[in-house]
Amino acid sequence: MDDKLKVWVIDDCFAKATTNGRRSLIDSLSENSAIRILKSDPNEFENFESKVESEFSNQIDLVIVDYKLDAQGQIFSNGSDLVSLIRRIALDTPIFLLSVDIRSEDEDKSIGDFERTISDNYLSNSENMVQDVDSLRAISNNFKSGNKDILMSLLKCPDFDQDNLLHALPASVRKSLKSKTENSEHQGSLVRDVQHKEDIPTVQFTRWFFDFFYRVPGFLLDSLSCAILLGVDLDYFESNIVPNIQEQLYDGPFSKTVEKRWWKTELESWLIDMDASGALGRTTNRFCEYATLLRVPKENWSKCVVCGESWPETIAVLSEDQGQEKYPVHIRCSEPDAEADRHHYFSQPRIVTE
Numbered sequence: 001m002d003d004k005l006k007v008w009v010i011d012d013c014f015a016k017a018t019t020n021g022r023r024s025l026i027d028s029l030s031e032n033s034a035i036r037i038l039k040s041d042p043n044e045f046e047n048f049e050s051k052v053e054s055e056f057s058n059q060i061d062l063v064i065v066d067y068k069l070d071a072q073g074q075i076f077s078n079g080s081d082l083v084s085l086i087r088r089i090a091l092d093t094p095i096f097l098l099s100v101d102i103r104s105e106d107e108d109k110s111i112g113d114f115e116r117t118i119s120d121n122y123l124s125n126s127e128n129m130v131q132d133v134d135s136l137r138a139i140s141n142n143f144k145s146g147n148k149d150i151l152m153s154l155l156k157c158p159d160f161d162q163d164n165l166l167h168a169l170p171a172s173v174r175k176s177l178k179s180k181t182e183n184s185e186h187q188g189s190l191v192r193d194v195q196h197k198e199d200i201p202t203v204q205f206t207r208w209f210f211d212f213f214y215r216v217p218g219f220l221l222d223s224l225s226c227a228i229l230l231g232v233d234l235d236y237f238e239s240n241i242v243p244n245i246q247e248q249l250y251d252g253p254f255s256k257t258v259e260k261r262w263w264k265t266e267l268e269s270w271l272i273d274m275d276a277s278g279a280l281g282r283t284t285n286r287f288c289e290y291a292t293l294l295r296v297p298k299e300n301w302s303k304c305v306v307c308g309e310s311w312p313e314t315i316a317v318l319s320e321d322q323g324q325e326k327y328p329v330h331i332r333c334s335e336p337d338a339e340a341d342r343h344h345y346f347s348q349p350r351i352v353t354e
């Protein structure tokens with residue numbers, strides 16, 4: 001068996017006689033020598049199993065499915081039939097939903113039974129995709145060996161965060177790491193043993209990555225959350241700060257195909273290292289202290305979108321905003337989203353107070 005990365009693409013564009021943009025994108029992915037692509041037409045359900053078996057020996061690193069969404073962004077009911085069929089063949093393989101109907105705010109989210117939603121843009125850079133699939137294979141191998149240190153080094157997790165990150169993992173993923181180190185006789189039998197979706201660690205980990213780890217401020221911060229932490233406005237952050245914090249960037253799995261994120265603890269260490277005169281921690285307003293340390297002009301200090309005053313502590317969305325655009329706000333100018341679940345280590349979604 002060759003050691004190329006194996007991607008199974010299920011898309012009705014393969015059944016069409018004429019070449020379209022999607023098919024050209026997938027064909028150009030096939031030109032990358034690191035990947036093997038298996039193409040299937042979703043209408044040929046009955047041939048799936050034998051096709052995958054003969055081409056891939058069931059060793060699949062990633063499945064990409066084109067599926068139409070309805071007007072509300074819901075997957076049509078037979079979408080889950082397709083997913084259960086794929087899971088039967090490729091149990092612990094993440095499935096990405098490829099759609100032209102994805103709203104930009106849903107991109108990269110998990111929807112329904114899919115671990116991540118992607119647009120055609122994802123297919124346009126084969127090198128970035130190779131990195132993602134390579135990461136997935138490394139993650140999968142990690143769960144087969146059950147070694148938590150390998151997972152931490154794959155994520156390039158700062159030492160300071162490792163214990164907390166281990167606790168933040170979904171319980172089933174954490175358990176699979178523990179049980180493998182404690183009981184080595186189960187090694188290699190993972191896929192045969194698991195029966196339920198919640199027991200398949202690579203899938204669960206990938207879903208958790210896109211739902212929480214990357215999306216919700218906690219271990220990693222997006223540009224706006226970084227700007228708030230540093231007490232600066234977003235424009236100033238992007239033009240004056242970003243060039244100086246390249247080493248603090250998250251560059252583990254999927255980092256080439258998602259928006260930039262920074263490790264919060266690495267940013268804080270960077271500030272402490274810069275603080276030669278010991279100015280930090282003298283007041284109760286760390287935002288002001290950070291902005292002062294960074295010599296940020298007063299007109300670029302961060303401002304709350306509600307009251308217009310400085311030093312918002314958090315982000316919030318407008319209650320009626322379906323687009324979920326985030327704004328810098330004070331805690332006092334926002335309230336927790338009562339409908340959102342709370343997750344330890346991750347900030348709770350908030351809504352701007354009317």
Ligand SMILES: [Zn+2]
Pocket residue numbers: 304305306307308309329330332333
């Ligand atoms: Zn405010």
